[in-house]
Amino acid sequence: MLKKLWDYTRSTQVWNSIFRHGSPDTPRNRGLVVLQNVFLHLHPVKVRKSGIRLRFTWCMGGITFFLFLVEVATGLLLMFYYHPTVEYAYVDIIDLREQVPLGVMRELHRWGAHAMVITVWLHMLRVFMTGSYKPPREFNWNVGVILLVLTLLLSFTGYLLPWDQLAMWAVTVGSNMARATPFLGHEGPGASLMKLGDISLVHAGNDARFALLAGRFVGAGALLRFYVLHCVGIPVVAIILMAVHFWRVRKDGGISGPV
Amino acid sequence: MIGVAWTAFAAACGAGAIATTRFMFPNVLFEPPQTFKAGFASEFLVGTVDQRFKEAFGVFVVRNEEGIYALKAVCTHLGCTPNWLEAENKFKCPCHGSGFYRSGINYEGPAPRPLERYRVVLAEDGQILIDKTKSFACEKGEWTSPESFLKA
Numbered sequence: 001m002l003k004k005l006w007d008y009t010r011s012t013q014v015w016n017s018i019f020r021h022g023s024p025d026t027p028r029n030r031g032l033v034v035l036q037n038v039f040l041h042l043h044p045v046k047v048r049k050s051g052i053r054l055r056f057t058w059c060m061g062g063i064t065f066f067l068f069l070v071e072v073a074t075g076l077l078l079m080f081y082y083h084p085t086v087e088y089a090y091v092d093i094i095d096l097r098e099q100v101p102l103g104v105m106r107e108l109h110r111w112g113a114h115a116m117v118i119t120v121w122l123h124m125l126r127v128f129m130t131g132s133y134k135p136p137r138e139f140n141w142n143v144g145v146i147l148l149v150l151t152l153l154l155s156f157t158g159y160l161l162p163w164d165q166l167a168m169w170a171v172t173v174g175s176n177m178a179r180a181t182p183f184l185g186h187e188g189p190g191a192s193l194m195k196l197g198d199i200s201l202v203h204a205g206n207d208a209r210f211a212l213l214a215g216r217f218v219g220a221g222a223l224l225r226f227y228v229l230h231c232v233g234i235p236v237v238a239i240i241l242m243a244v245h246f247w248r249v250r251k252d253g254g255i256s257g258p259v
Numbered sequence: 260m261i262g263v264a265w266t267a268f269a270a271a272c273g274a275g276a277i278a279t280t281r282f283m284f285p286n287v288l289f290e291p292p293q294t295f296k297a298g299f300a301s302e303f304l305v306g307t308v309d310q311r312f313k314e315a316f317g318v319f320v321v322r323n324e325e326g327i328y329a330l331k332a333v334c335t336h337l338g339c340t341p342n343w344l345e346a347e348n349k350f351k352c353p354c355h356g357s358g359f360y361r362s363g364i365n366y367e368g369p370a371p372r373p374l375e376r377y378r379v380v381l382a383e384d385g386q387i388l389i390d391k392t393k394s395f396a397c398e399k400g401e402w403t404s405p406e407s408f409l410k411a
Contacts, residue, residue, distance in 0.1 A: 173337040211283045
């Protein structure tokens with residue numbers, strides 16, 4: 001009876017329009033499963049046995065990706081309650097913790113973020129210590145470095161959003177670094193050269209820090225900019241680079257194994 | 260011909276990039292003005308640190324025997340806002356504990372140099388005008404500049 005139902009299901013047009021190959025019981029069909037699935041095709045058709053050895057890979061890249069998915073899911077849910085405005089940001093966080101069902105959602109997002117920063121570093125450490133950055137993987141190492149920076153930027157932009165004293169002053173201190181950007185920061189090297197007569201072209205009202213904060217200090221403009229960067233700008237770039245990163249792992253010969 | 264097309268395309272892309280960058284720099288800021296009038300000199304008592312302008316403008320107005328100066332309420336360590344502690348007669352930064360004398364000179368904590376002073380002059384109507392676009396640093400010897408200090 002079940003067998004009949006199963007056979008019927010697999011003979012329908014709906015099934016055959018989704019799965020264009022037979023059962024994955026031959027090497028050819030197993031290959032097709034991976035090649036014809038948009039989600040699986042980033043993954044290599046074949047994985048070396050050593051590739052899943054935890055003692056070698058620590059699975060840190062995989063855990064980082066998993067944590068990224070956790071952050072996307074929890075972050076999306078938080079967005080239903082949070083307003084990136086000076087009036088509401090702080091009380092919305094209190095509300096999320098005290099009144100909204102599953103008050104742990106914000107903690108999941110926060111602890112997931114901390115964990116992701118740690119695992120991304122450990123992943124980098126593993127890749128370095130096993131020499132997996134060497135040719136032909138040097139391009140992917142660079143993509144990984146950019147992804148590391150994006151992870152830290154996600155962490156930094158998210159830090160401001162609770163809009164409490166810690167957020168405020170941590171970002172004040174952090175964004176002060178942008179003052180020292182060469183040529184683009186008003187206290188940076190070369191800024192004093194950017195002059196037209198007596199008028200300095202780079203000052204507190206138009207330098208790199210100003211563009212980041214949309215003002216001379218951390219205020220409403222900075223909160224909104226950090227929110228947009230945190231929820232849309234940086235994640236979109238990170239997702240694109242992650243796709244490249246995973247695809248290159250496969251193209252560069254799969255997960256590196258012990259020599 | 261193809262060269263002209265590519266040049267036009269590159270120019271259009273460049274113009275788009277410049278315009279997008281410019282978009283990130285707003286023309287109007289909803290911030291307190293950089294220059295403001297702080298009232299008449301007689302409103303400031305000798306020996307006090309006036310904190311009325313700290314919240315909105317980030318300025319301490321200090322009056323002593325000789326005159327008035329405007330201290331920039333930004334810690335020279337990492338940029339937090341120091342508090343004036345009347346009982347201890349000092350400015351103390353809550354972030355990392357830097358301490359400054361009433362004059363703005365640093366003496367404890369990680370701050371590497373004294374608080375800066377803003378330009379302070381008399382406006383046409385006789386009020387004190389504080390100009391945040393110009394600041395004077397002690398370590399550069401700028402506190403001797405006439406506009407860094409308003410003589411009583």
